[in-house]
Amino acid sequence: MPQGTVRKFDPATRTGTLLDDRLREYRYDRETFEASGLMQLRVGQRVRFELEGDEDDPHVTRLGIVSL
Numbered sequence: 001m002p003q004g005t006v007r008k009f010d011p012a013t014r015t016g017t018l019l020d021d022r023l024r025e026y027r028y029d030r031e032t033f034e035a036s037g038l039m040q041l042r043v044g045q046r047v048r049f050e051l052e053g054d055e056d057d058p059h060v061t062r063l064g065i066v067s068l
Contacts, residue, residue, distance in 0.1 A: 002047060002052065003020070003021060003048050005019050006041045006044060006047060009040075011040065013030060014030045014033045014034065015027070015033065016033075026049070026060050028049070028059075028061075028063060029060075032060050033063060035062070036063040038065065041063075048062075048063070048064040050062040
């Protein structure tokens with residue numbers, strides 16, 4: 001599962017964006033966030049994620065916290 005960093009998180013809409021380690025940006029929607037079971041994300045927080053779709057329009061389908 002790839003890892004990245006939370007770039008934006010809007011607690012009102014429960015949506016945001018993340019950057020992978022190659023600095024590619026991906027959006028996650030409310031449904032993906034809520035399915036993760038998470039309550040909150042912080043900008044700069046490390047996450048694991050899964051993508052679906054083609055290279056032109058990938059979207060995040062799963063989020064999880066990276067624990068050290």
